[in-house]
Amino acid sequence: FFISHTVILGLGPDFASRGLEWWWRAGWVPLVAIPFVWYAIIAWYTGFLDVPLEPPDAKVKELRRRHQLWFFTTMILSVTLVSLLFFTSPLPTFSQAAQLNLSTQLQIGGLPLILLIYPLYILICIGLSLSALRYPMPSGRMMGDLARRRARPWLIAASSTLLLVSFLVGGLIAWAINSAQRSVLLYDVAAVSNTVGLWDLVIELLITAAVFMVGQAIVAYEIFTGKTLPRGELRRHWFNAVLLAMGFGSVVSLAFALQLRPIYSLIMATMLMIFFYALLGWRSYARREEYMRQLRPFLGSQHLYERLLDLPNSDAANSDMRATTNHLEHVLLAQVPSALDVSSLFQTFCSDVLNLRRAFLVPLGPMAPLVGPPLAFPRQEQIDLSKLNRVAAQFQEPELLCLPLDPAQSDGLLWAVPLWSERGLIGLFLLGPKHNDSLYTHEEIEIARASGERLIDTRASAQLARSLMLLQRQRLVESQLLDRRTRRVLHDDILPQVHAALIALGSEENHSGAPGNFSAIPDATNVLMATHRQISDLLREMPARSAPAVARIGLIAALHQLINDELPDAFDAVAWHVAAPAEELLRDLPQLTVEVLFYAAREAIRNAARYGRGQERERPLHLQISIEEEQGLVIQIGDDGVGIDSATKGQSSNGSRQGLSIHSTMLAVVGGTLETVSVPGEQTVVTLRLPTYEPVNALFPAR
Numbered sequence: 047f048f049i050s051h052t053v054i055l056g057l058g059p060d061f062a063s064r065g066l067e068w069w070w071r072a073g074w075v076p077l078v079a080i081p082f083v084w085y086a087i088i089a090w091y092t093g094f095l096d097v098p099l100e101p102p103d104a105k106v107k108e109l110r111r112r113h114q115l116w117f118f119t120t121m122i123l124s125v126t127l128v129s130l131l132f133f134t135s136p137l138p139t140f141s142q143a144a145q146l147n148l149s150t151q152l153q154i155g156g157l158p159l160i161l162l163i164y165p166l167y168i169l170i171c172i173g174l175s176l177s178a179l180r181y182p183m184p185s186g187r188m189m190g191d192l193a194r195r196r197a198r199p200w201l202i203a204a205s206s207t208l209l210l211v212s213f214l215v216g217g218l219i220a221w222a223i224n225s226a227q228r229s230v231l232l233y234d235v236a237a238v239s240n241t242v243g244l245w246d247l248v249i250e251l252l253i254t255a256a257v258f259m260v261g262q263a264i265v266a267y268e269i270f271t272g273k274t275l276p277r278g279e280l281r282r283h284w285f286n287a288v289l290l291a292m293g294f295g296s297v298v299s300l301a302f303a304l305q306l307r308p309i310y311s312l313i314m315a316t317m318l319m320i321f322f323y324a325l326l327g328w329r330s331y332a333r334r335e336e337y338m339r340q341l342r343p344f345l346g347s348q349h350l351y352e353r354l355l356d357l358p359n360s361d362a363a364n365s366d367m368r369a370t371t372n373h374l375e376h377v378l379l380a381q382v383p384s385a386l387d388v389s390s391l392f393q394t395f396c397s398d399v400l401n402l403r404r405a406f407l408v409p410l411g412p413m414a415p416l417v418g419p420p421l422a423f424p425r426q427e428q429i430d431l432s433k434l435n436r437v438a439a440q441f442q443e444p445e446l447l448c449l450p451l452d453p454a455q456s457d458g459l460l461w462a463v464p465l466w467s468e469r470g471l472i473g474l475f476l477l478g479p480k481h482n483d484s485l486y487t488h489e490e491i492e493i494a495r496a497s498g499e500r501l502i503d504t505r506a507s508a509q510l511a512r513s514l515m516l517l518q519r520q521r522l523v524e525s526q527l528l529d530r531r532t533r534r535v536l537h538d539d540i541l542p543q544v545h546a547a548l549i550a551l552g553s554e555e556n557h558s559g560a561p562g563n564f565s566a567i568p569d570a571t572n573v574l575m576a577t578h579r580q581i582s583d584l585l586r587e588m589p590a591r592s593a594p595a596v597a598r599i600g601l602i603a604a605l606h607q608l609i610n611d612e613l614p615d616a617f618d619a620v621a622w623h624v625a626a627p628a629e630e631l632l633r634d635l636p637q638l639t640v641e642v643l644f645y646a647a648r649e650a651i652r653n654a655a656r657y658g659r660g661q662e663r664e665r666p667l668h669l670q671i672s673i674e675e676e677q678g679l680v681i682q683i684g685d686d687g688v689g690i691d692s693a694t695k696g697q698s699s700n701g702s703r704q705g706l707s708i709h710s711t712m713l714a715v716v717g718g719t720l721e722t723v724s725v726p727g728e729q730t731v732v733t734l735r736l737p738t739y740e741p742v743n744a745l746f747p748a749r
Contacts (some may be wrong), residue, residue, distance in 0.1 A: 081171035082124035094182030165216035199265035397422035404478030513711035616655035627675035646709035658687030678737035
């Protein structure tokens with residue numbers, strides 16, 4: 047339509063040729079089809095042409111039936127008008143129209159039939175489009191209703207503009223008919239030309255405005271692409287296209303107004319293209335450099351290797367062979383590898399990359415114990431975690447990019463972005479408004495999702511490596527302490543006693559015949575018995591290796607054996623509850639996973655026995671052990687003791703000072719979690735969870 051319109055205006059009404067006549071008739075085909083195409087697009091977008099996923103109610107069903115009836119009616123009318131244009135001559139020729147001669151083969155009362163039907167046809171199509179936008183059908187795609195609500199003002203404005211265009215077209219046709227009947231062209235050609243030009247200019251400006259509004263709805267709300275969030279790259283391309291169109295139109299208009307020679311018009315157009323291409327290339331490189339500057343902190347090294355190798359000066363500890371056991375343990379465990387601080391990266395990302403006012407990164411699932419508490423931007427912000435369970439339950443598959451939040455019920459937050467790994471949902475990135483109150487783009491949500499997953503994964507990996515380093519250091523301390531203790535006992539106690547026994551036995555042999563001598567055998571026997579006890583005590587104090595027992599008799603029997611053999615008098619009563627499905631699940635678990643569960647449960651039971659009574663030695667203490675199957679294996683170990691306060695929580699036996707935190711790390715390695723809930727003065731409950739995860743291919747299907 048715009049091409050034929052430009053050709054006709056460029057050649058002028060005084061130019062007559064077969065080519066101009068072809069452009070005149072070709073331009074009417076899109077002019078007739080556009081109103082119906084617009085209504086068809088709006089009817090499809092508002093859901094009237096879709097098959098409903100659920101049985102609609104009576105009102106929705108009636109609206110759908112009405113629009114479908116009107117859709118087929120307008121389609122038949124549009125096909126009829128286009129067929130008339132192709133197979134008959136419903137319009138006057140261009141020469142006749144230029145002279146306001148409207149006589150044709152198909153006419154009523156001396157007027158062309160198509161000119162009488164066309165204004166009514168436009169009004170019907172545009173009116174139906176406005177009706178569909180006012181009462182849309184429920185959307186079947188993710189967040190489709192939200193996208194419709196946001197884009198509807200632009201689409202209504204575009205439809206209203208097209209409605210105004212239809213009125214102007216009808217007015218122009220009525221004016222042309224009236225002028226033809228009064229033969230105005232015979233005595234005032236200039237007035238007719240100016241009037242037609244003015245009407246054409248107004249109509250073209252309105253159509254341009256409608257096209258711009260539709261383009262704004264497309265690039266800002268992705269109304270026809272199936273995406274809820276706009277894409278920043280699409281918006282930039284649209285903006286570049288608008289700039290190019292405005293610049294090229296200005297150059298062409300200037301060339302026509304100044305009546306320049308074609309060579310000068312070509313040079314001006316070429317210079318415009320070169321300038322635009324240079325500007326586009328410069329902006330592309332500048333944008334790339336800005337992206338790299340913003341994302342460089344996330345792509346650079348976090349110096350995890352240096353943090354883990356921040357070891358104590360072990361030479362100073364080993365140089366003093368007379369160091370006491372406690373001093374050696376203190377030296378080897380004093381310098382703990384520093385934890386990786388990802389909060390600074392999070393603050394930089396929220397302020398520099400996304401330009402946010404508020405945001406939260408909340409770890410969930412098996413990685414939550416490793417990551418720690420949620421990250422907040424700004425740092426002093428707080429969030430109610432009790433509301434997140436309902437939000438997290440809505441994310442069932444990784445294809446769901448994000449979900450909108452109600453700001454009134456979510457402390458002003460706008461979007462919840464799920465963070466995934468092979469094990470499932472690992473966190474939520476909660477986004478608040480931006481400083482400029484602009485909408486989030488699709489790329490920004492993707493960057494937020496990838497960055498959030500990287501932050502959680504980096505923090506969890508660093509904490510896992512740190513905990514494993516601490517565990518390895520603890521084993522090193524135990525090994526060195528045991529070696530020193532063994533050497534000291536053997537060198538200072540056992541060897542002198544064995545030597546004394548040998549001397550006593552030798553003296554007995556040399557003086558066995560002398561009268562009046564007493565036998566030294568009883569003394570040697572006592573020395574050997576004392577030595578035997580010391581060796582037995584030393585072997586008993588060595589770390590017990592319970593893995594073979596767990597592998598042989600199973601987790602439940604090993605826990606029974608632990609309580610009966612090691613802690614027979616620690617509790618007044620022990621209550622057991624083991625569900626049959628849990629026993630079957632335990633039999634199917636890998637041996638390594640069962641051992642990790644046993645060590646964590648053993649630590650919880652030992653803590654209950656050691657700290658359950660507190661300072662009240664006569665306080666009754668009962669232990670409850672529950673093993674059930676709830677979407678995985680759940681082991682609960684609770685006692686009715688004095689509870690664990692913040693000062694004692696996390697301390698364990700054997701002076702490791704790491705306690706359940708190390709076992710939480712080991713559980714995270716096999717996909718489990720450890721949670722401690724304590725009520726001071728009432729109870730302490732340690733919960734071990736080992737969820738059943740779907741396979742990786744189920745979460746990330748092949749494309």
